Amino acid sequence: MDTFIQLTVNGLTLGSVYALIALGYTMVYGILKLLNFAHGDVFMVGAFIGFGMLQLLGGPSDPVFSIYLVLVLVTLSAMAGCAMLGVAIERFAYRPLRDAPRIAPLISALGVSFFLAYSMQLMFGAQFRDYDTFAMANGDLFFKGIDIGNVKISLIRIIVIVAAFVLMLVLWLLVTRTKTGKAMRATSIDREAAAMMGIDIDRVIVFAFVLGSALAGAAGVMFALRAPVSVTVGFLAGLKGFTAAVIGGIGSIPGAMAGGLLLGFAEAYTQGYITTRWSDLVVFAILIGFMLFRPQGLFGKPDIQKV
Amino acid sequence: MDDRLESDALTRPVEGAAEATASEGATSPAVGRDEWVARHGERVVRRSGRIGAAEQRLRAVPWWAWLVLFTALVSLLPVVFESGYVRRVSFDIVLYMLLALGLNVVVGWGGLLDLGYVAFYGVGAYGYAALASDQFDVHLPSYLAIPIVVVIGAIAGLLVGLPSWRLVGDYLAIVTLFFFQAFIVFVSNSDDVSGHDLFGGASGISTVDPLNAFGRELPVAHLGIFSVAYLYVALAVFVVVYVALHLVNDSRTGRAWRSSREDPLAANLMGMPVNWLKLMAFMFGAATAALTGSLFASLNGGVYPTTFAFPLLITIYTMVILGGAGRQAGVVLGAIVVGVLLETLRDANDAQYVFYALVLLGLVGTLRLSRRLAAVLVGVAVLGYAIHLVAGAIDSAWVDGTSPGGGWLGDALTHWTVVPTEPAGWIKPVSYVGLVASVLLLTLVRDRLRIVLLVPVLVLASFVWENVMLPDPSSTRYVVLGAILIATMIARPAGLLGERRVEIV
Numbered sequence: 001m002d003t004f005i006q007l008t009v010n011g012l013t014l015g016s017v018y019a020l021i022a023l024g025y026t027m028v029y030g031i032l033k034l035l036n037f038a039h040g041d042v043f044m045v046g047a048f049i050g051f052g053m054l055q056l057l058g059g060p061s062d063p064v065f066s067i068y069l070v071l072v073l074v075t076l077s078a079m080a081g082c083a084m085l086g087v088a089i090e091r092f093a094y095r096p097l098r099d100a101p102r103i104a105p106l107i108s109a110l111g112v113s114f115f116l117a118y119s120m121q122l123m124f125g126a127q128f129r130d131y132d133t134f135a136m137a138n139g140d141l142f143f144k145g146i147d148i149g150n151v152k153i154s155l156i157r158i159i160v161i162v163a164a165f166v167l168m169l170v171l172w173l174l175v176t177r178t179k180t181g182k183a184m185r186a187t188s189i190d191r192e193a194a195a196m197m198g199i200d201i202d203r204v205i206v207f208a209f210v211l212g213s214a215l216a217g218a219a220g221v222m223f224a225l226r227a228p229v230s231v232t233v234g235f236l237a238g239l240k241g242f243t244a245a246v247i248g249g250i251g252s253i254p255g256a257m258a259g260g261l262l263l264g265f266a267e268a269y270t271q272g273y274i275t276t277r278w279s280d281l282v283v284f285a286i287l288i289g290f291m292l293f294r295p296q297g298l299f300g301k302p303d304i305q306k307v
Numbered sequence: 308m309d310d311r312l313e314s315d316a317l318t319r320p321v322e323g324a325a326e327a328t329a330s331e332g333a334t335s336p337a338v339g340r341d342e343w344v345a346r347h348g349e350r351v352v353r354r355s356g357r358i359g360a361a362e363q364r365l366r367a368v369p370w371w372a373w374l375v376l377f378t379a380l381v382s383l384l385p386v387v388f389e390s391g392y393v394r395r396v397s398f399d400i401v402l403y404m405l406l407a408l409g410l411n412v413v414v415g416w417g418g419l420l421d422l423g424y425v426a427f428y429g430v431g432a433y434g435y436a437a438l439a440s441d442q443f444d445v446h447l448p449s450y451l452a453i454p455i456v457v458v459i460g461a462i463a464g465l466l467v468g469l470p471s472w473r474l475v476g477d478y479l480a481i482v483t484l485f486f487f488q489a490f491i492v493f494v495s496n497s498d499d500v501s502g503h504d505l506f507g508g509a510s511g512i513s514t515v516d517p518l519n520a521f522g523r524e525l526p527v528a529h530l531g532i533f534s535v536a537y538l539y540v541a542l543a544v545f546v547v548v549y550v551a552l553h554l555v556n557d558s559r560t561g562r563a564w565r566s567s568r569e570d571p572l573a574a575n576l577m578g579m580p581v582n583w584l585k586l587m588a589f590m591f592g593a594a595t596a597a598l599t600g601s602l603f604a605s606l607n608g609g610v611y612p613t614t615f616a617f618p619l620l621i622t623i624y625t626m627v628i629l630g631g632a633g634r635q636a637g638v639v640l641g642a643i644v645v646g647v648l649l650e651t652l653r654d655a656n657d658a659q660y661v662f663y664a665l666v667l668l669g670l671v672g673t674l675r676l677s678r679r680l681a682a683v684l685v686g687v688a689v690l691g692y693a694i695h696l697v698a699g700a701i702d703s704a705w706v707d708g709t710s711p712g713g714g715w716l717g718d719a720l721t722h723w724t725v726v727p728t729e730p731a732g733w734i735k736p737v738s739y740v741g742l743v744a745s746v747l748l749l750t751l752v753r754d755r756l757r758i759v760l761l762v763p764v765l766v767l768a769s770f771v772w773e774n775v776m777l778p779d780p781s782s783t784r785y786v787v788l789g790a791i792l793i794a795t796m797i798a799r800p801a802g803l804l805g806e807r808r809v810e811i812v
Contacts, residue, residue, distance in 0.1 A: 035477035092747050096797045102476050103420055104796050107628055111792025114621050118785035119743070122775060123736040126782075235617065239488065242481060277499075280492050284485045291482050292470055 005151045007272040008265070013157050013226070015264020016164030020219035021241025022248065022256035023171060024212025030188035030251035031208050033102070037109035038089055040238015041116035042082050042213050046220025047229040048120060050078040051129045061135040071225075075163070078217035086213025087206055095202075113235075120231040128228040160222045167218055168257055171211060175253060180207055188251060236280075240267075243287040249297025258298060370553065373636060378546055382539065391533035398533070398606065400646035401541040402599050407626040407638040408548055409595030414624075415633035416556060417588030418568030420476070422620065423467050423483035426490040427460050427593040429615035431600020433494060433506055434459045436610045441514040442507065449518045453601050460597020461590040468589030472582045475571075487620070495612045511611035518605045527606060537606050544602065548595055553635060555591065564588060618785055622649070625788045629795050631802025640804055645788070652784040655777050659712030662772055666765070679758055686762040691723045694766065698725045711777040724769045735775050742771045 021043055028036045053074045057063055063070040093112045097105040133141055133156055145154040175181035180203075186194040187204045195201050223229065223237065244263045248255025263283065270282045290297065381401070385394050406428060413421040434456040438447045447455070470482045498508025506512060518525040518540065525536050555561055567574035567581045575581045604610050622645065630641020651657040674680040699706040708726035710717030720726075727734070745764045749757060776783040795802060 035481065088744075088747065092750070093793050093797075100796075100800060103414075103418070104800055106420060106477060106480060107624065108793050108796040110621060110624065111789045111796065113789075114618075115786055115789030115793065118782045118789065119739065122779055122782040122786055123739050125779075236488075239481075239484070246478075246481075277496050278492070281489055284489045284492075287485055288470070288482055291478055292473055295474065295478060 002150050003272060005148055007268045009153050009157060011265035011268030013160050014267060015261035016161050017219045017223050018240055018244045018263050019257045019260025020164055020215045022244035022260045024216045025242050025245040026250055026256040027208045027212045031205055034105050038112035038116055039216060041113050041234040042085055043216040043220045043237055044231060044234030045085055046078040046082045046217030047224040049081040050074045050221035050224060053077040054131060060132040067137045075218050075221045078221045079214040082213040082217030083210045086209040090206060090209040117231050117234060126230060128230045130228040131224050133225050156225060167215060184208060247290050247297055249299035252299040255297055255299030374549060381542055385535040385538060394535055394538050395533045396650050398538045398541055400643060401545050402603060403646045404639050404642040405545055405548060405599040406596060406623050407642040408552055409592045410623050410627050411638045413588050413592035414627055416564045417585060419471060419585060419588060420480040421483050422480050423487040424596060425615050425620045426487045427463055427596035428600040429490055430463045431456050431460050431597030432604040432610045435601035435604040436512040436515045439516040440512055442512045446516055448520050450520050456601045457594045457598050461594040464589040464593025465586055468586045471585040511609055513609035515604050515608050541602055621788055625791050629791055629802055631805025634804050637802050637804030649784050652780050655711045655780060656714050659716055683761055687765045690762055691766045695723055695725055704728050710773050724773050726773050730774055738771050739775050742767050
């Protein structure tokens with residue numbers, strides 16, 4: 001039972017990070033029908049911006065403000081930096097190809113992903129960066145927390161999970177309660193019709209990239225709080241985020257959240273009960289199974305091809 | 308844009324049309340079954356003027372003549388250059404050409420985005436290693452091992468291609484990418500598959516036999532330098548694969564591929580077995596990759612999981628996209644350009660010359676030999692020198708560094724570009740991001756403003772090149788590949804040798 005609780009918490013932490021990444025994929029896919037391969041690398045850049053900001057604010061063990069305020073600032077700066085990056089990527093790599101055959105933006109996206117990862121390596125080297133959460137507030141983030149039976153849920157996990165859910169809630173409100181959110185939903189249903197109704201498509205697309213990339217930046221910081229990051233983490237995290245989006249039904253926002261959590265649980269339980277060595281293979285198998293037998297995912301509607 | 312549709316192109320039957328009209332006979336009108344085919348060849352965008360005429364004449368040369376000429380030139384390489392280095396690099400590039408030919412079948416002709424392609428290369432290399440090494444103590448002669456490997460590769464292609472029956476576009480891309488990842492995870496952990504050592508895991512298999520037949524081995528090195536025999540074997544395989552794939556593309560299957568790529572639904576309605584066509588494209592691609600993999604394994608005497616990674620996939624994609632997906636000559640050209648580029652970026656000194664030569668060529672290409680070009684060059688020289696003077700006056704340590712490129716060019720440049728002895732940590736990211744941002748900005752402005760802004764951007768580019776990119780050539784190589792992919796897709800999606808079509812709706 002203890003193991004189960006521990007694994008559930010692990011899965012929840014991992015899953016909320018995946019869910020944040022998946023949201024970016026799903027929003028862009030919903031509107032542009034484009035698989036944004038570079039999204040995982042935006043996530044990685046977020047982790048690096050956060051690392052830079054953390055050093056700028058005095059480092060983990062000797063922050064200039066309270067460590068909690070520093071963490072908020074770190075997350076916000078990563079979100080802002082990634083949002084700008086997302087806008088730049090859309091403007092220069094995808095917008096010129098909006099009316100090209102579908103394979104063209106996909107290849108451009110591969111190029112962006114590669115360019116980002118190795119540009120980061122060029123600037124900062126290939127070594128791992130550690131936020132050193134252990135040194136923050138004398139280790140309180142690790143040693144304090146809630147006890148459930150014999151299992152301690154450390155503060156840092158609680159912070160990550162709560163922050164992720166707050167961000168998802170904010171996104172949900174943005175999409176369902178604001179005018180821009182309405183425009184986004186309209187565009188994802190039918191881009192041409194939305195344009196005819198006077199919706200500025202370019203603005204909606206940029207908005208989707210801003211939101212998605214900002215969430216990826218936050219996810220990057222949350223991921224890096226728990227594991228050291230290098231420039232190559234973006235690739236696998238991006239793949240898993242995309243898997244989560246597909247499982248939930250690509251284009252569906254609640255689907256991405258559910259898919260992310262599901263994938264997090266699947267990975268945590270596999271690692272805990274079955275095998276750590278082959279856990280990635282299990283994740284891939286789940287994805288391939290979903291793709292083949294339920295490509296519309298849990299929450300999506302089947303895509304009917306009209307001629 | 309100086310390309311335009313030549314006015315007489317629509318009335319005069321050309322190349323592609325010739326076959327169709329000939330079979331119709333002189334009297335029958337070009338209406339009905341073959342009209343679309345006939346018109347298809349006419350919708351190609353042609354350049355006008357002298358360059359266009361030269362291009363037409365070059366295109367009229369039959370493909371096999373090019374192939375013979377090209378093969379002759381490559382086979383003369385080891386005669387002209389004695390060094391083992393040139394032979395080894397030529398061998399590697401021939402392997403790249405083979406890989407690009409295989410990927411071209413799937414992406415260029417089949418129109419399927421296969422991101423698992425490198426896995427087939429790995430299957431080939433590991434397959435050969437399993438059949439001819441100490442790993443399982445099996446030592447098949449090459450004339451048995453290689454055909455078996457090709458068949459295994461084709462079967463792997465068949466299996467990975469099966470999802471293409473249900474999935475298209477991005478979904479297919481991602482599923483194949485997952486197969487690729489699964490392959491990497493599997494071979495990296497293959498030293499303990501429920502207790503058995505299958506493929507050596509992370510340390511790979513290092514006892515692979517060289518090519519051998521009838522008990523005689525083809526040594527990898529001869530008199531201490533790379534054996535030229537391997538280059539000739541690879542070249543022979545290249546010619547066979549090129550001709551075979553060309554014939555396939557000229558056959559019924561090739562035409563069916565093209566039509567199902569353009570419109571799978573229409574092709575299906577015409578009675579073409581679209582699903583089987585996709586599988587065939589996958590199988591041809593995978594078999595080519597597996598064949599190349601066996602050559603790779605036999606030459607290197609070992610296979611390691613790190614070879615078959617994502618960067619290799621991007622490298623091959625860049626070759627195919629840059630050269631022009633769908634044209635064999637194009638992807639071969641792409642493989643040579645990218646292969647040579649990657650090789651020069653290995654060595655800081657070579658890379659230095661190539662970089663400045665390319666910048667100069669690019670300037671001449673866009674501005675022509677005009678007064679504007681002279682103005683830009685003078686501006687760059689003056690601005691660079693002025694900045695150098697100012698920086699040197701403030702602190703001599705800012706300009707006392709040496710260029711990693713070295714040579715006379717590097718020496719000369721240190722009197723012009725600012726090369727600090729020990730740049731502060733923030734300089735790298737700030738200057739690099741600044742360069743990328745200003746290059747992107749340059750694409751947004753026009754005319755005179757662009758010319759004016761070009762000057763500081765070039766000075767900054769030289770600074771970044773000397774201080775950020777040259778010290779880390781291995782990252783620079785991949786940054787360049789990523790940039791080529793994006794730029795090609797946006798500026799010339801058909802690639803260097805690809806044809807651009809006029810869409811008549």
